Amino acid sequence: MTTETLRLVTPETPWRVRSKSQLVYIFIASTLPAALTFLIADQMKLAGLIALTIVFLPLQLLAASLAALITVGKRGILDAILTVSVLFLMLTMGFLLGSVALSLVQKGFKALSFHAIYQNSFYVTSVTSLEYGGLGHALVGTLVIVGIAVIFAVPIGIAVGVFLTETQSRMRGSVRFLSQAMTGLPSIVSGLFVFAFLYLTGWVQRSAILGSVALFLLMLPTIIRLSEEVLKLVPQELRYAALALGAPRHKAFFQVIFPAARSGIITTCLLGTARVIGETAPLIVLVTYLPSTNFNPLSGDMASMPTYIYSWLKFSTDLANQRAWGGALALMILVGVLFTLARFFGRKRF
């Protein structure tokens, strides 16, 4: 008997079912404002963006509130207002992001091709056809400059994060304060600091490593802050469990706490890298753009993606413009590739 009845039962979500009158109100509240906006904008010849913000948004808020008042009651009003506002903001942000990505692809894809990835721009002028030359030198430069900054900032930043979470030292307060203050360091100031402190004093000759140092300074506070937050998320019970088994602090960290925080730590490195990979100001100050390839960070000028883009923007020809857009698109793709790789390696095993 039971098997027969059981077969008739289907999974449902009764909490989502709406009555017919509710559906009618929702329909009216979601179509009427848009229709009215079209009419008004047409009559008064308003521009699209103005109609959207001055006419549509208030109308939609009003309609949603009224519909909520009738179907739910007073407490529905705030919900309706927040829902409409959040959706509106979300669509606005999505539109902005989408249009940035779209214009990058539209204007940049012509300058990107297979040869553009490995060729440099040594013989390229502002009127050279896009069939020749590329941004390989800038790609190499960015990877070298940012790579050196990452190699130093990641271990040091994580070590400071560990110091802040895993020790009871009295210095923690001041270290935390200083690293937070460093977060607000404008990138141009970081560049000028390195220029004055390392270059003008003659300690370091003109080279790409100056740029790495500036990016390191910008990256470090981000990594410290994020790795501290990530390590704080590891439950205290796990630390106690490890120590109660007779683990020295360092083994408890490397075998228990770090593995538990691993995916967060990788995200931390990513966000730190993302913070500096498109950084332009310190590189313009410190590392002069070079149209040919230079692998040596310790001497000579070097190209990088931001300075590559900047160097082509200085010309007014269409071709130079397209090369600049191509550089911007390549930078975005590079960031995308790095993020995907890090996500892949940082995924949770369990």
Added chain:
Amino acid sequence: MESLNPISSNSFGADVHLSTKDVHVWFGQRHVLEGVNLEFPVNSVTALIGPSGCGKSTFIRTLNRMHELIPNAKLAGEVLLKGQNIYAVGVDPIQVRINIGMVFQKPNPFPTMTIRGNVLSGLRLSGKHSRNEDELVENSLQAASLWNEVKDRLDSPAGSLSGGQQQRLCIARALALAPDVLLMDEPCSALDPGSTIRIEETIRSISKNMTVVIVTHNMQQAQRVSEQTAFFLAEDNNPGYVVEAGLTNDIFHNPKDKRTEDYVSGRFG
């Protein structure tokens, strides 16, 4: 306050394994535990009972130097393991914790390790080695009565176990180091009756060659597993202390102190 009725080794008829001499505990300026004198005979099970906030958990953490991990923790008095003060200058807390294992209130297996990895984690973390790891894993899981449930999936993550199984895994993890003393801080408070009974069976079997100290809120559990019992109490913001300690049978059926009688008969707490 003068501590009453320290458990005497003679009343139990076995050598004293672990004992405390006038242990006081503070957190910052707050005095939370006062003058605890207790003795834990070799291979006995001792239950620590008392209302919440009376300092049982704090006390048990002083027994393997986990107490000092809490910021602002202070301590006075001595904890003697086979006559040697574990708080003496020069004693390595790591060695103390290897000798005196601990099981916590909330099951806390290492989520990034497998079941097998969790059992062996004590070895890895304390830098010990074992000739036959497979045998150690099996023996430890057998002792924690978890082997039959997990023997076919030793390489699955520890997080895939149920709460009761996780707690028994934590016990197996502690047993793998073969400690002399096992401290258990309300090990069954988050578990269902079935898991509780299995853990009590585990306690009875490991106590044949291990000294066990268990904090519990469950009076029936204290009577079922322990040979001796200490009753802790803290009154109105005063530090906690031991009201009465002795053989479990006496504490529950023939208490000397009125407050003990009220507590074990469920009149307060």
